[in-house]
Amino acid sequence: MRARRLTRTLTCFAVLSLTAAGCGLSGGSGGDGATAGGCKVDQGNVGSGKLSGDVKGDITFQTTNLKKDFGDYFNGVISAFEKAHPGTRVKWIDDPGDATFTQRLVADAQGCTLPDVVNINVNTAIALTKNGYLLDLDKKAPDAGRPFVPALWKSSMYADAAGAKVHSVLPWYSGGIVQTFNDDLMTKAGLDPAKPATTVLGLFDDAEKVAKASGGKYYAFLANPQLRIPADWQQMGIAVLSADGKKFTFADDPKTTQWVEAMTKLYQAGGMPRDSLSSTQDPANVYGQGKLVYGPTNPNFLRFIQQNNPTVYKKTGVARFMLDALGHTVGAPQYMGVASTSKNAVTALSFAQFLTNAENQLEWAKDPNVVIFPSTTASLNDPFFQSVKGSDPFAQARKIVASDRKTATADEIALTPGELNAISAQIQLAMQGKKSAEDALKEAQSKSNELIKQGS
Structure with missing residues (x-):
């Protein structure tokens, strides 16, 4: 672990x-x-x-x-x-x-x-x-x-x-994790809501189609990398930390560079709101306004949308989260x-x-x-989780997560606020075209390891 x-x-x-x-x-x-x-x-x-x-x-x-x-x-x-x-x-x-x-x-x-x-x-x-x-x-x-x-x-x-x-x-x-998306917006972007992405980079490929089709009227998701790391990296099988947990190693994996390059390409193509790169706005609220294709991954978000934006809730699809290279989710x-x-x-x-x-x-x-x-x-295994009737998004999410929990592991990595800020700041520079993905990640890893040393 x-x-x-x-x-x-x-x-x-x-x-x-x-x-x-x-x-x-x-x-x-x-x-x-x-x-x-x-x-x-x-x-x-x-x-x-x-x-x-x-x-x-x-x-x-x-x-x-x-x-x-x-x-x-x-x-x-x-x-x-x-x-x-x-x-x-x-x-x-x-x-x-x-x-x-x-x-x-x-x-x-x-x-x-x-x-x-x-x-x-x-x-x-x-x-x-x-x-x-x-x-x-x-x-x-x-x-x-x-x-x-x-x-x-x-x-x-x-x-x-x-x-x-x-x-x-x-x-x-524990909580759970699922994919949530606006069926109507996916269809407008030429995507099939019945076939959501199964990998993180596959999600970015779909998000590029959103950028091309939307004309800035709606977006794939918000740009702030803090909303996606290190969860995306773990699902991609990237070793975020060394085995003993004493140093960061994410910059040593070429897949992390691919991820930053995909984020950069999508941001510059208009697949994310320009003003969301460092914003702390809640993606649940933006999704509820019908401006995002993909919503937050916490099933509790579905309750929020159901109560506050019932029209958008009815258009919301739910699917299993991308298992990617890891083969299971973490929590x-x-x-x-x-x-x-x-x-x-x-x-x-x-x-x-x-x-x-x-x-x-x-x-x-x-x-x-x-x-x-x-x-x-x-x-x-109880019918409460397994015997779901109808197409209600929250009920479907309950069944999906209950199944997912049977293989999920308990090794989710939680970054400290300082580490998250240090890593995100460098990725934001790359997304703006001010640094290469490789340089940004090396600097992010170096700064984060300094924080580990300061805390030891």
């Missing part, structure tokens, strides 16, 4: 924790003085051997900005768990998920007060795993991956203190981690598995107020 690098804050956290703990993790099921990340822990939480004991007692469960909209669902799950396991009590807290989320969670971990069960993203999972703050599920719950989609489970591994890849989190929900699911510092790890693990089981994930996915996709095979 192409793991993300740690941000500066998380890297400093890693150094501090490892210094405090010596090697991040010590002790075992038969030893005394067991520690994890410098915290004293139950000896059964670390080392070899399955976690064992009774499911009882109190635990703390933390989500991220979910209580306001989904309180009934989570309270129901908690009640069902407590009823199934008399003597347990789950205290639910909900973090607002603002810009200081990671820092607060890091402080909790360093203070040995990490919630027993915690909802985290990829970057936080990397940091907590590196420092021994999450249970090693391969040792403590070897069958934990059984309910989950195999490709997703296999790719949800992060390095521990010794550098070995381990399963330390349970995959939870960044939300995870559930169990703290190795938990004083009631058996109950915490049991609750995490209960929350992420097929039945509970499916129940939440059916909530009309949320557009999410579960991580278990049984949930995705």
